[in-house]
Amino acid sequence: MFSTLPATLVFLMMMAGLFVPLEAFFPARSTKPSRRAMAMGAGLLVLNTLLMQWLGVPVLSALGAVVTAPATRSLGVMVFVFVAADLVGYFIHRAMHRVPFLWRFHKLHHEATELSWLDAWRQHPVDFVLHGIAVGVPGALLGASLSDLASVVVLRKAFTTFLHANVKVSFGLVLASPVFHGVHHSADPRDYDTNFAGTFPLWDVLFATEHERHRRLVEEPRPDGPAVLVPEGEGTASQPEDQVLAGARLEPQHH
Numbered sequence: 001m002f003s004t005l006p007a008t009l010v011f012l013m014m015m016a017g018l019f020v021p022l023e024a025f026f027p028a029r030s031t032k033p034s035r036r037a038m039a040m041g042a043g044l045l046v047l048n049t050l051l052m053q054w055l056g057v058p059v060l061s062a063l064g065a066v067v068t069a070p071a072t073r074s075l076g077v078m079v080f081v082f083v084a085a086d087l088v089g090y091f092i093h094r095a096m097h098r099v100p101f102l103w104r105f106h107k108l109h110h111e112a113t114e115l116s117w118l119d120a121w122r123q124h125p126v127d128f129v130l131h132g133i134a135v136g137v138p139g140a141l142l143g144a145s146l147s148d149l150a151s152v153v154v155l156r157k158a159f160t161t162f163l164h165a166n167v168k169v170s171f172g173l174v175l176a177s178p179v180f181h182g183v184h185h186s187a188d189p190r191d192y193d194t195n196f197a198g199t200f201p202l203w204d205v206l207f208a209t210e211h212e213r214h215r216r217l218v219e220e221p222r223p224d225g226p227a228v229l230v231p232e233g234e235g236t237a238s239q240p241e242d243q244v245l246a247g248a249r250l251e252p253q254h255h
């Protein structure tokens with residue numbers, strides 16, 4: 001198997017090459033993440049990927065061996081595995097918010113104050129490995145190979161990196177987006193425990209956790225920097241700038 005560390009560093013450089021210019025030229029908010037926050041994201045990216053390799057992969061291989069499903073590799077199966085992984089990812093994410101023991105690990109992800117692409121990787125190792133194993137289970141049960149599962153994980157993480165980028169992009173309810181996921185990170189208690197989906201907002205709609213706030217965000221021009229996205233009718237005059245879509249969630253109200 002290819003070496004995980006060099007592959008992780010190449011992935012990190014590719015993500016930086018894509019998102020650093022995008023955030024520089026099309027920012028949704030004028031705030032910038034601290035160097036400390038960026039270093040934490042990059043460090044956790046490397047650490048968590050290695051831990052997934054050492055802990056998560058053996059668990060998924062053992063599961064695949066027990067089930068002894070015939071090896072399957074067709075586009076249809078891979079699409080099904082990707083969609084099933086996203087559904088499982090939705091529920092494990094909800095559990096992270098609902099179960100106090102799990103929230104203890106997940107809250108690190110929500111402590112980011114100026115959301116940026118590297119915050120996708122700001123995950124406690126327990127959060128990262130549990131999530132990684134959970135989303136790999138449907139594929140392992142269906143007999144997907146480890147390399148196919150790895151492709152699904154890399155694709156998911158690349159998309160998650162995009163979800164945290166400080167860019168003005170929304171796809172409504174078709175696909176998750178930085179605007180959609182930004183509501184999940186909002187410091188406003190009205191937004192808590194909403195928009196859990198990693199790829200398909202459909203899960204939030206089906207299970208009644210979608211917050212419609214991301215659907216009616218409007219641009220509000222600011223004299224001192226780029227326009228920011230705020231909910232219609234709620235100007236930044238009444239709410240601190242950037243709290244709306246990228247504030248740290250300091251009070252975990254997961255009940």
Ligand SMILES: [Zn+2]
Nearest residue numbers: 093097106184
């Ligand atoms: Zn969360």
Ligand SMILES: [Zn+2]
Nearest residue numbers: 109164181185
């Ligand atoms: Zn997030």
